[in-house]
Structure formats: C-alpha cells, structure tokens
Amino acid sequence: MAPLTDLYKQLASHAPHLPFSAFILGGLLAVILYQSLSARRKDKLPPGPRGLPFIGNAHQVPKQTPWLTFADWAKQYGDLMYATVVGQPVIIINSRKIANELMDKRSAIYSDRPVLVCFRSFHFCGYGTSFVIKPYGEDWRKQRRLVAQDFAPSTVGRYHGFQEKETRKMMKEMIQDPANFIPRIKQTIGTIIVRVTYGYYVKSLDDPLLATPLVALENFSEATAPGRFLVDIFPILKQIPRWMPGSAFLSIADAWRQDVMDTCWKPYDWCKDNLKTGKTLTPSVVGDVIENSGGSLSKDDEDALVYAASGIFGGGLDTNMSTAMSFFAYMILNPHVQKKAQEEIDSVVGVDRLPTIADRPDLPYVRAIMAEVLRSCPTIPLCIPHSLTQDDFYEGYFLPKGAWIMPNIWQMLHDPEAYPNPMAFKPERYNGDDAEMEKAKTLSFGFGRRICPGRHFAEGTAFSIMATALATCEIIPGLDANGKEVLPTMEVTEGTIVSPTPFPMRLKMRATPAAQLLFEEELEDPASIE
C-alpha cells in the first residue's frame, strides 16, 4: 500500500491541474478501496473446516447421512459455514432463520441451480432438460409456471377423487399381499403421477409408460454419483473416439439419453394422439395445455411442456414414495399413535365410510402425523442445492457469487429448541396448532422461488394414504424367517432423495364396515383405457 500512498502525495502536490488530478486521485482511491475490500472479503468468509489442497473438504463429507456431519460441524463453526469441493465454494446453512433470511427473503439471487461437476453427465445423458435442475431464468420460469398453475391449492382438488381411489386400491392389494407392499406403493404413486400428468392409466409396474421413467430415475441416481464418469472431471473425454478403450461410457450415456427421451416424449405423444380418440382421461396437466392451445403449440412451447411434465415425475415419485414408507415405519414403531388416530377417525368420519381428503380439516391428529412424518424423516435432507447469482453479505460474512447453497433441512427439523426431544416421533408436539405443523411441512419442501411446486398435490396423496391405512388396518411389524418380529431401523438410503431402508410389515384388517368397503367399492381401472 505504501507506494500507492506515495504516488497519491505526489499527485496531490499538482494542485493547479485539479480536474485531471482529481480524476487520477479518484481512480487511485477506488483501487485502494477495492484492495482493502477484497482483503476484507477474504477475511470474512463464513468459518468452516480446513480442507486439503485441490480437493478442499470433499473427503470430509461422508456418502451416508452427510447432514449429520454438517450438524456436527455447526457445533464448532456456527450455523453459516463455508467449505469447498475441488475449488467450488459451498455455503452450508444449518438454521431456519438464516435459510429464511437468505433463501426466502433474498430469493431473487438465491434461486439458481449449480452446474455441479457430476451434473455434466446430466446434459450428456439428457437430464438437463427439466426445470428441476435448469438454471434460474426464462426457460425455468416457463416450465415451472406450467406445473405450478395445475398444482396450486385452488386447482389441486380436482385430482383428489383419483388420489383416493388409487390409495384405496393400494390398501386393498396390500392387505391381500403385504409382503410386496413396497412395489405396490411405488406402482400407486407412479400411477397417480402418470394419470394426472398425461391422462394415462398405468396398469402395472411393467407398463412401459411407468417402467421407462423408473429406469431413467435409477440411472439419474447413478449419473449423479460422484466419480461415476471420468468425463465429469475431464470433459474433454466427450471427444474420445468410440473405438478407443475406455469409451464404453459413451454407449451407456446414449442408452440413458434414450431412456430420458422416451420418458419425456412417449407419454406426451400418447396423450396428444389420444385426445382425439377420447381415451386421454381428463383433467390432466399435459392434456389441458394442449387443448387450451387449440392444438397449435409452437415448437418452443411444446418442448417446455414436455420437459416440465417430465419434471413432475422426477420430483414426485421417489419423494411421495419415501413419505409413504416413513409413515408405515413410524406407525409400526408407535402403536399408541395409530390407536389415537384411529379413535379420531372413528369418531369424526364414523366406521361406515372411508375417509376422504375433504375430511382433512376435521382430522387434526392425522394432520399432525403427516407433519411429524415429514419432519422426522425429511425426504430431501439437504434440499436440492441452490446457487448464488451475485456476491452477497450476511452478518458481516462475504458470500461469493456462484457458491452452492446447501440448506441442512434435516438439522433445521431436528433443532432441539424448535422441536424438543427431536428424535422422538410425537404428533402431540404441535398441540393441534396448524401454524406449527405448516412450519415443519414447509421446511421439508424447500425454499424461496424453488420451493416444491407439487407440495399441495403431494400432501393430498400422503394424507389419503395415511387416513385410509389408519381407518382400515392395524399396521404391525413383519416377521423374520424364525417368526420373530422385525422393527424398522429408520436408517435411510444414500442419495439426494432418501427413503427408509426396506423393512417387513404386516397389515391386520380392522373389523369395521369401512374396512370392508375396500373390497366392495368399484376400484377397477377406468374402462376407457385398453
């Protein structure tokens, strides 16, 4: 800094040339200010664990339950932490207050998605088309609008009848064959999503309009596994000739891209073609947009619709499936909660009919169970990472443009100050207070402009599963080969979207007329679909 000050003194002595000197002086001051500001920024990054050269903190983040590691770090470094992964800045947020101040209140600059190194294979394999991972901008906005309008609280009720019918069918089949309850839940959630998105009724897990998206979702998990493809780290490998050893990944990428394209276009084409034949069931997200356009969508609008619709599947299947699995696990572990919910349902709904989604306002304890399931086992514990589009400051800390933002949803939902004894599954903790339930649920659906657009729809499916299961069955532990009861461990699978690891379950049908209705109601597939 000394030479600059000397120069400043020399220039100041040239008073007769004031305008020119003032200009130079101003410039110099700006340089000095910038230098000192940069130094301040460097000093004031949020604290965080010291990393290694080049890889940064990558080696300190375990594949299994990284949210617990981040919660541990927070004890030492506080709720706003800074880490790096191969030179990429990552801001980890552990408190609801900070997430709210930054990701909700400043959402205009916190709503981008990172271009993660491993995400390169998305574009390579065709995954980059859906708004779930698109950058914040016009393409994202256009796709999101198409989905959000259909799943708004005011419109989502039109799908309730279908959600109820499918969950009843699911419960009936699970009572008949409880050993296969996991694939049965998967089929039900998939059927609901394909039906409301494309007006198509899925007949089995082997139906190509469900099976292909399921394969694409599995490939997606593999594509995002760090280090799965060397091309993620060395993009130049994309140019490798196919005859060269080590080029096998190009054929895998081709096959995966084909699955993604089939997932996006096949159900769309079916929906479009069958609008004319009357086979497309109404209402549906895609069918309605095509009809409202008078059948003349521009190429851009058609692409936006196709890729937005694929996002519904990507966002809605594993998440709703995980919530249903957690519900059954927590019910096995907490028979007293089941009993209390059954008493509520029996006294409010009665025992002569099955509960519906319209009963939700009158069933506060079942609502509390849903909030507690979403709180206790959040489906996306570290959210889908956001990224910051301009430099920002928070409480004196510098947050650099381009940093990934990772909110630790799990920790926020297990903060003992907000949720005393957070590991206990306790619907009573809300005291019937809907605002408190809403707070827990909202956190599990993300933040700001990226908050889950399917949340009202998802809650309808989840409530219908929970209320129908509780009204009709006692949910009890499954047995091992020796006939001994096996309890769910509540360990979860690896990945961005997590689910309880598989557990056995038995269902004992309740002796009520309502439970009997599962076997008497018309639950067959709609006749219009062959």
Ligand code: HEM
């Ligand atoms: C219990 C079920 C669900 C949970 C817990 C859940 C949770 C989430 C979370 C945490 C995010 C990330 C939000 C963020 O980045 O801040 C998200 C995004 C998303 N969800 Fe859900 N979700 C569920 C069900 C659904 C359903 C049923 C649909 C479709 C109808 C859906 C569609 C989406 C989409 C499209 C996005 C990406 C939004 C964007 O990037 O703009 N989700 N969800």
